[in-house]
Amino acid sequence: VEIQATIYDNIRRGLSIAEASLPLVAVCILISVLLAAATVWRSTGWLTIVASVVAVFAFAAASFAGIRFAHIFVPPLGPVVAYVSVAFGQAAFDYAEERRNKRQIIRAFAQYISPDLVRRLSHDPSQLKLGGERRTLSVLFSDVRGFTTIAETLKDDPEQLTGLINRLLTPLSDVVMDHGGTIDKYMGDCIMAFWNAPLDDPDHALHAVRASLAMQAAISSLNHELEREAAARGGRPHVLKMGVGINTGECIVGNMGSTRRFDYSCLGDSVNLASRLEGASKNYGVALLLGEETARLVAGTYTVVELDRIIVKGRTVPSPVYTVVHKADAEALAAHRAFTQAKYAGTLAPSDPAFDRLAADIPELTPYYAIVRDALAESGEE
Structure with missing residues (x-):
């Protein structure tokens, strides 16, 4: 109803x-x-x-x-x-x-930086700014000394030369990327790398110096392998020695090149100075030469000593150069500072007992003191 x-x-x-x-x-x-x-x-x-x-x-x-x-x-x-x-x-x-x-x-970026950094970039692309930006970078140049001579001896065996280059660059590249660096390019046996791009790295100078020391250890390990292989075949080993230059300063970094081909790279006066430091390292008998800003940033972790004030090609202002020493007490470091001041003032003589005393106190710099003494002796003869 x-x-x-x-x-x-x-x-x-x-x-x-x-x-x-x-x-x-x-x-x-x-x-x-x-x-x-x-x-x-x-x-x-x-x-x-x-x-x-x-x-x-x-x-x-x-x-x-x-x-x-x-x-x-x-x-x-x-x-x-x-x-x-x-x-x-x-x-x-x-x-x-x-x-x-x-x-x-x-x-x-897989060819430039470590897989961990690539994953960070892929998960957060906002950290990446392409097209060029101004950043403070720590730039490293490494070069094997005397490699031209080695290449000359192997000119009739290109496969062995190629294998040697690959065995050299592989561990050095791994060291750079393991320390958070970005590989810019290879130039024969030379590696150019930088830190603090494309991802921020507050301790970029420290990581660059650590990488350089690890690269020296990798070269030493490779030399032992080459020595064993040469002994096994009854030949003479190729002894590899490397020079490294590191400088910290403002650079322009980004994708650079043409519309058909480009690389993620950096340029600037600081980059040029890093390259010059690598070339000048052999003139001071050291494997590592640091620019002033790099030395300042790592001084709290490593013992850095000033070696000279130089005017590198393309610059007019003298640039202090430094290196890292591992075994030196406070007294020896003070004596070294007095030594460099005397050298700047022109009061240092080849017969100065400071040469032998410092060579004994800081053995790592023995070649440096010998080079300075020989340079003073030659200038005195002239």
């Missing part, structure tokens, strides 16, 4: 529910599409899922409200499918784009 009474009352009062017309359904779907587009306009992520869930319930509630208050039934399925299709379609596109960007970053 109640059902029949309700039907009669609805007919008498005209309270029937009408199905929405096609234009109205189309308008609702269009509104759904616009809302979805606004939701994913900037980016997609976990908020896209939340917004989609909220939208489904909102469309269902709106359909019920239409029945309850306007007596019109708008099927919620059409707007829901339209919203979800747009939202998740854009999310799938963004995901594919992100994966493509990660692959591009990995391909671009």
Whole structure:
């Protein structure tokens, strides 16, 4: 009876529910599409899922409200499918784009920096600024001394020469990347690398110096291998010695080159000085030569001593140069400072007992003191 009474009352009062017309359904779907587009306009992520869930319930509630208050039934399925299709379609596109960007970053930087740094870049590309920027870098140049002579002796055996270069560059490159450095380029047996780009490295100077010392250890290990191999075949080994120059200063770093080919590299006066320091290291009988800023930054960790003030090619201002020593007490360091001041003042003589005393106190600098003494003797003869 109640059902029949309700039907009669609805007919008498005209309270029937009408199905929405096609234009109205189309308008609702269009509104759904616009809302979805606004939701994913900037980016997609976990908020896209939340917004989609909220939208489904909102469309269902709106359909019920239409029945309850306007007596019109708008099927919620059409707007829901339209919203979800747009939202998740854009999310799938963004995901594919992100994966493509990660692959591009990995391909671009895998040959320069360690896999750990590549992964950090791929997960947070905002840390990468391409196209050139001004940054303070610690730049390292390393070069094997006398390698031209070695190459000359192996000119009739290019395979052995190539194998030797690869055996040399592989451990040195591993050292650079293990210490967070970026390999800029190879120039024959020379390696150019830098720290503090593309990722920030507050201790870039310290890591560069640590890498240089580890590179010397790697060269020593390779020499032992070459010596054993030469003894096994009854020949003479090729003894490798390396010079390293490190300088810290402001540079321009970024992707440089042409539209067809480019490299992630750096340039600037600080880079030029680092190259000059590497070349000048052999003139002081040391394996490592540091610029003034690099020495200042690592002085709290390593014992650095000043060797000279030089004017390198292309510069007019004298640049102090330093090296790292491992075994020197405070008294010996003070004596070395007095020695360098006397050298600058021109009061140092070849017969000065400081030469022998310092060579005994700081054995690492024995070749340096011998070079300075020979230079003074030659200038005295002239």
